[in-house]
Amino acid sequence: GESVGLHLPTLSVQEGDNSIINCAYSNSASDYFIWYKQESGKGPQFIIDIRSNMDKRQGQRVTVLLNKTVKHLSLQIAATQPGDSAVYFCAENKEDDKIIFGKGTRLHILP
Amino acid sequence: EAEVAQSPRYKITEKSQAVAFWCDPISGHATLYWYRQILGQGPELLVQFQDESVVDDSQLPKDRFSAERLKGVDSTLKIQPAELGDSAMYLCASSKPGQGEDEKLFFGSGTQLSVL
Helix, strand or coil: CCCECCECCEEEEECCCCEEEEEECCCCCCCEEEEEEECCCCCCEEEEEEECCCCEEECCCEEEEEECCCCEEEEEECCCCHHHCEEEEEEEEEECCEEEECCCEEEEEEC | CCCCEEECCEEEECCCCCEEEEEECCCCCCEEEEEEECCCCCCEEEEEEECCEEEECCCCCCCCEEEECCCCCCEEEEECCCCHHHCEEEEEEEECCCCHHHHCCEECCCEEEEEC
16 A cells, blocks of 8 residues: 555565566656565665567566556566565656656565 | 765764765766765655756755866865764765767665764
8 A cells, every 4th residue: 555654565476486577657747667586684776677669678587567558667576585575666857857766665575 | 887976885973063975987988977866765866967067956946055076077065064964875976978878877886974
């Protein structure tokens, strides 16, 4: 559900399973989208990006899917590992290279 | 691999005092951003520079916050006077201008500010 203040949505996944993190974006004119991973006490780290002329892009163990019709973005992580534990943010480029972040999702890996 | 450098890593100050944060972007990155991140939330853009010019400071509380990037390289963010609600992580990021993969932001490790 929605996160307010300190209450981040949390996704708990068994180690080895696939993780799917979802994000709804706001501006239909946004043409560039990015997923970031943020570990405790660190700055956000780039994971993968996608332009609006694509609907899927794959990286190493990660895939981003873009559905422009419903303004939805998802990040899929294959074979989730303990090191994947972090908060994940989607971000969109609204205009003039202004990158706006969405609400994060905390990924918790179960042993 | 080149990184965005920020200092200090942690800052504790009393309310009404002045604080300053420093950022050195990746060499060659013309665009520099300052974000504020409150615990449990996503980073919020405060100010964006293109070289030495401010591109967007619409979310910067200008009565107490100021930012400069005089030579178009490193940047300083200042708060005077600090208030309790300013406690947050202050993140600096940089990117190349233009389209494609160059748009992605590279972040520093941030300055964690605690105002007592």
